[in-house]
Every structure is written in structure tokens, then in C-alpha cells.
Amino acid sequence: xxxxxxxxxxxxxxxxxxxxxxxxxxxxxxxxxxxxxxxxxxxxxxxxxxxxxxxxxxxxxxxxxxxxxxxxxxxxxxxxxxxxxxxxxxxxxxxxxxxxxxxxxxxxxxxxxxxxxxxxxxxxxxxxxxxxxxxxxxxxxxxxxxxxxxxxxxxxxxxxxxxxxxxxxxxxxxxxxxxxxxxxxxxxxxxxxxxxxxxxxxxxxxxxxxxxxxxxxxxxxxxxxxxxxxxxxxxx
Amino acid sequence: xxxxxxxxxxxxxxxxxxxxxxxxxxxxxxxxxxxxxxxxxxxxxxxxxxxxxxxxxxxxxxxxxxxxxxxxxxxxxxxxxxxxxxxxxxxxxxxxxxxxxxxxxxxxxxxxxxxxxxxxxxxxxxxxxxxxxxxxxxxxxxxxxxxxxxxxxxxxxxxxxxxxxxxxxxxxxxxxxxxxxxxxxxxxxxxxxxxxxxxxxxxxxxxxxxxxxxxxxxxxxxxxxxxxxxxxxxxxxxxxxxxxxxxxxxxxxxxxxxxxxxxxxxxxxxxxxxxxxxxxxxxxxxxxxxxxxxxxxxxxxxxx
Numbered sequence: 001x002x003x004x005x006x007x008x009x010x011x012x013x014x015x016x017x018x019x020x021x022x023x024x025x026x027x028x029x030x031x032x033x034x035x036x037x038x039x040x041x042x043x044x045x046x047x048x049x050x051x052x053x054x055x056x057x058x059x060x061x062x063x064x065x066x067x068x069x070x071x072x073x074x075x076x077x078x079x080x081x082x083x084x085x086x087x088x089x090x091x092x093x094x095x096x097x098x099x100x101x102x103x104x105x106x107x108x109x110x111x112x113x114x115x116x117x118x119x120x121x122x123x124x125x126x127x128x129x130x131x132x133x134x135x136x137x138x139x140x141x142x143x144x145x146x147x148x149x150x151x152x153x154x155x156x157x158x159x160x161x162x163x164x165x166x167x168x169x170x171x172x173x174x175x176x177x178x179x180x181x182x183x184x185x186x187x188x189x190x191x192x193x194x195x196x197x198x199x200x201x202x203x204x205x206x207x208x209x210x211x212x213x214x215x216x217x218x219x220x221x222x223x224x225x226x227x228x229x230x231x232x233x234x235x236x
Numbered sequence: 237x238x239x240x241x242x243x244x245x246x247x248x249x250x251x252x253x254x255x256x257x258x259x260x261x262x263x264x265x266x267x268x269x270x271x272x273x274x275x276x277x278x279x280x281x282x283x284x285x286x287x288x289x290x291x292x293x294x295x296x297x298x299x300x301x302x303x304x305x306x307x308x309x310x311x312x313x314x315x316x317x318x319x320x321x322x323x324x325x326x327x328x329x330x331x332x333x334x335x336x337x338x339x340x341x342x343x344x345x346x347x348x349x350x351x352x353x354x355x356x357x358x359x360x361x362x363x364x365x366x367x368x369x370x371x372x373x374x375x376x377x378x379x380x381x382x383x384x385x386x387x388x389x390x391x392x393x394x395x396x397x398x399x400x401x402x403x404x405x406x407x408x409x410x411x412x413x414x415x416x417x418x419x420x421x422x423x424x425x426x427x428x429x430x431x432x433x434x435x436x437x438x439x440x441x442x443x444x445x446x447x448x449x450x451x452x453x454x455x456x457x458x459x460x461x462x463x464x465x466x467x468x469x470x471x472x473x474x475x476x477x478x479x480x481x482x483x484x485x486x487x488x489x490x491x492x493x494x495x496x497x498x499x500x501x502x503x504x505x506x507x508x509x510x511x512x513x514x515x516x517x518x519x520x521x522x523x524x525x526x527x528x529x530x531x532x533x534x535x536x537x538x539x540x
Contacts, residue, residue: 052422054418054422073421073427074418074421074422075421075422075424075425075426075427078421078422078423078424079424084422086419086422090416090419090422092412092415092416092419094415095408095411095412095415099408102405102408103408103409103412103420103423103425104423105405106409106420106423106424106425106426107423107424108424150423154423154424
């Protein structure tokens with residue numbers, strides 16, 4: 001059986017009196033894509049923020065390859081091997097494409113940085129072509145490629161993506177999902193938060209449906225065409 | 237007006253450049269820390285003051301040793317300020333941090349006064365490095381050696397800083413932290429290290445300014461560099477505080493303008509200098525509230 005890369009045990013995150021995530025437990029095994037879907041406010045992004053140390057958890061455990069990481073600052077979690085492609089991409093618009101990618105190397109401990117940029121360029125050749133341009137001049141789809149490339153150059157153990165298809169047109173959404181498939185082929189372990197339920201369920205090895213901060217349902221790729229089940233999952 | 241401009245002789249222009257150079261160094265020191273901490277360090281002038289006192293108290297040492305002592309004390313104090321005060325207050329409101337730096341400034345001044353008046357007089361003379369204040373004649377113009385030195389030092393320091401920020405990894409991390417520290421940390425940029433490095437650089441610049449200002453004015457008192465700091469802070473805001481290069485240009489501009497206006501005013505009218513400079517500041521801020529050099533800034537940068 002594959003090694004457990006990420007394990008959440010009864011995670012709870014509160015914003016004041018409101019519990020945004022309640023009693024959430026699941027695992028992501030090495031080489032897997034696990035999806036998290038659900039309506040707005042279901043607690044998907046909050047879960048990612050708790051894993052990356054952006055928000056404190058009020059209860060529960062998060063383990064990365066067996067080691068607890070809750071309560072550590074974001075930079076230490078990043079250096080432990082968790083890379084996030086944040087919602088809205090958050091690229092540095094005034095920096096060149098290459099500088100954005102080099103920032104991704106901050107989480108790496110190794111020294112072979114140049115080779116690592118090549119792997120991002122192989123996946124997204126457009127980034128190499130535009131490497132001297134300010135990242136703010138890239139199109140939305142190219143910026144999303146940059147954000148994913150920046151996370152990958154860190155050679156993380158776990159790649160988290162927060163709604164990577166948000167705000168992209170249908171063709172670009174296809175590109176993002178196609179890129180995720182290629183990233184999986186490289187053996188990357190992925191936790192994918194998405195609004196596009198059908199695409200996510202079809203791609204992921206397992207997909208959990210969240211609603212009101214709780215895990216409601218577990219779906220497999222075979223459920224992707226079961227519209228009734230997907231709708232029911234959303235309507236609770 | 238034409239009569240006024242005619243009064244602009246070469247030495248006045250050179251001195252104005254020299255003042256602009258010193259103020260641009262102070263502006264870059266303040267701007268470096270503002271970039272990574274979003275903190276306006278009002279106590280920056282007191283770092284310079286402590287450096288000046290160090291030069292005065294070590295005036296009997298060889299000049300090189302005295303200058304090394306100045307750098308050591310100022311950098312140590314700069315780092316101590318970060319560890320003891322800035323780091324615990326990180327994330328507090330800008331108002332809290334600004335007022336705290338006011339308090340640090342006045343505490344340091346008060347302590348300096350206590351140390352200074354042990355000999356029953358206020359003020360010390362930094363005699364050993366004062367000889368650099370002598371004038372030499374360059375191309376028929378009388379210029380103080382320190383004015384030339386200040387210009388050369390400012391150009392070298394700013395060029396080194398530009399290389400550091402654009403060509404090195406720590407520089408990239410500093411720029412990222414200044415632009416969006418939350419995302420930078422998510423990418424693994426170590427906030428403490430980057431901020432510590434900015435504070436260290438800022439301290440090195442403060443020590444450099446302390447040496448230059450002490451040569452120009454070897455009489456060191458608790459209010460040493462206080463007026464300059466206020467003027468530079470104004471210049472930094474006038475230039476545009478949210479970018480290092482606009483802040484630095486702002487520092488240069490207010491120094492250069494002060495030098496020119498000082499040269500233009502008749503000797504018996506220099507009492508009007510501050511009111512003329514600050515009237516100009518108000519005018520600039522009314523016309524360009526986001527900063528004199530803030531042109532070309534993209535307003536459509538995606539933040540989310």
C-alpha cells in the first residue's frame with residue numbers, strides 16, 4: 001500500500017463562534033489526486049489554509065508524512081514540502097516570469113535550482129518563451145500555468161490547488177485539468193479544491209463532498225457521470 | 237526670479253547634490269525597513285545619532301577603528317530594535333508601530349543625554365574625522381571633500397543595493413516580501429531572515445550616514461540628525477513610500493531642493509528655508525498625493 005502523504009484527523013477550524021470546518025478526516029496517499037468539492041462556504045479553502053498554516057486550527061491533527069504540522073508558520077510548512085497554488089494565483093505581477101518561478105525555489109533545500117526550473121518549462125513551454133516578461137502581462141490562463149509551475153519547482157511532496165479553474169474560459173479549464181493529469185503522471189501527490197464537480201470527480205482517485213464544513217460524501221471516478229448523485233451531493 | 241537663478245553658482249549646486257546624496261541614503265535606509273515591515277521607523281535618526289556619539293567617544297582612536305566601532309554599534313542597535321520591538325509588534329496596526337518608533341527615538345535621545353552630561357556639558361566633539369570637511373578646488377570650484385565623498389558613497393551604495401535586490405536570491409526574497417509578504421511566506425520565503433537582513437542593511441546605511449554627517453558637523457548632541465530625519469521622512473512620502481526607488485528619489489529631491497533654496501536665499505534670509513521647503517512639500521502633495529515619482533504605476537495589477 002502507498003505511503004500516506006497527508007492525513008487530517010478530526011480537523012476543526014473556527015472563525016469566532018462559527019465552525020468553518022468540523023470533524024474533517026481524510027488521507028491522501030502518495031501519487032493520488034484527491035478532490036474536495038462543495039458549494040461556496042463549504043470549508044474547502046479553509047481546509048487548505050489550515051494545512052498551509054494560514055489559519056489556526058482549533059482542534060484536530062494534520063500530519064505530513066507522519067509528522068504533525070499544525071501550528072507551524074507557513075514558510076516552515078512550505079519548506080517541509082507542501083506547495084499551494086492559491087486561489088486567484090497570487091503571482092508577483094511586477095516580477096518577471098522567471099523571478100516568479102525562482103521564488104518557488106525558496107521552499108527547496110536542494111541546490112539544483114536551474115534544473116528544477118527546466119521541469120516547469122517542460123510542462124508549460126510558454127513560460128520559457130515569456131520568461132523575461134513581467135508576469136502581470138501574461139493572460140489569465142498563462143498566469144495559472146505560472147502559479148502551478150511556481151509550486152512545482154519547489155518539488156513538493158504534496159501539491160495543493162485552490163480552485164485553479166476559477167475565472168478561466170472552457171478551453172483554459174481543459175488545459176488546467178489536462179496539466180493536472182500530466183503532473184500526476186510524474187508521481188505528484190495532489191489535493192485539488194474545485195467548484196467544477198464533474199471534472200474533478202472524473203480526474204481524482206477519490207473526491208470528498210464538503211457542505212457546511214463537514215464531509216458529506218465520498219465519490220469515485222465512476223460517479224462522474226452520475227448527475228443525480230452529484231446534484232444530490234450539493235443539495236445535501 | 238531670474239536674479240534668484242543667477243545666484244545659483246556651481247558650489248551651491250554641488251552642495252545641493254551632496255545634501256541630496258546624504259538624504260537619499262537616509263531614505264533608502266528608511267525605505268528598506270518600510271518595504272518588509274510596513275513600518276515607518278521614526279527612530280532611524282537616532283541610529284545615526286548613536287553612530288555620531290560613537291565617533292565622538294572614540295575620537296582618540298585611530299580613524300579606521302573609530303569608524304568600525306561606529307558601524308558595529310549602529311548595526312547592533314538596529315538589530316536589537318528589530319528583535320526587541322519590531323518583531324513582537326509585527327502585524328500590529330501601522331499607527332501602533334509608528335508611535336512605538338517615536339517612543340524608541342525619544343528614549344534613545346534621553347539615554348544619550350544622560351551619557352553625554354556626565355562631563356557637565358551637552359555635546360561632544362568628534363574631532364578625529366573632521367579633517368575630511370576641508371575644501372579642495374575641483375575645476376575651479378571650491379568643494380568640501382566630504383561632499384564629493386558623500387556623492388560617491390551614495391552612488392556606490394545605491395548601485396550595490398540595486399544589484400543585491402535584482403541579482404541575488406535574498407534580494408528577490410526581499411522584493412517579494414515587500415510586495416506581498418503573505419504569499420512570499422507561502423512559497424517558503426523566511427520572513428524573519430528577510431526582515432533581519434533588511435534591518436541589517438538599513439543599519440549599515442545609518443552608520444554610513446553617521447560618518448558623513450559627523451564629518452560635516454562634528455558637534456554631536458542628543459538631537460543630532462533629528463531634523464534631517466524629519467525632512468527625509470517627508471521626502472520619502474513625497475517621493476512615494478511604497479516603492480524603494482521612489483522613496484529614495486524623494487529623499488534625494490528634498491535634499492537637493494533644500495540645498496538649492498538655501499543657496500538662493502540671501503544669507504540674511506536663510507531663516508525662511510524651512511517654510512519655503514515645506515510650502516513646496518504641501519504643494520507637491522496636493523498635486524501628486526500618491527507620490528511625486530509615482531508615475532507609470534500600473535493600476536490594473538491583479539491582487540486576487
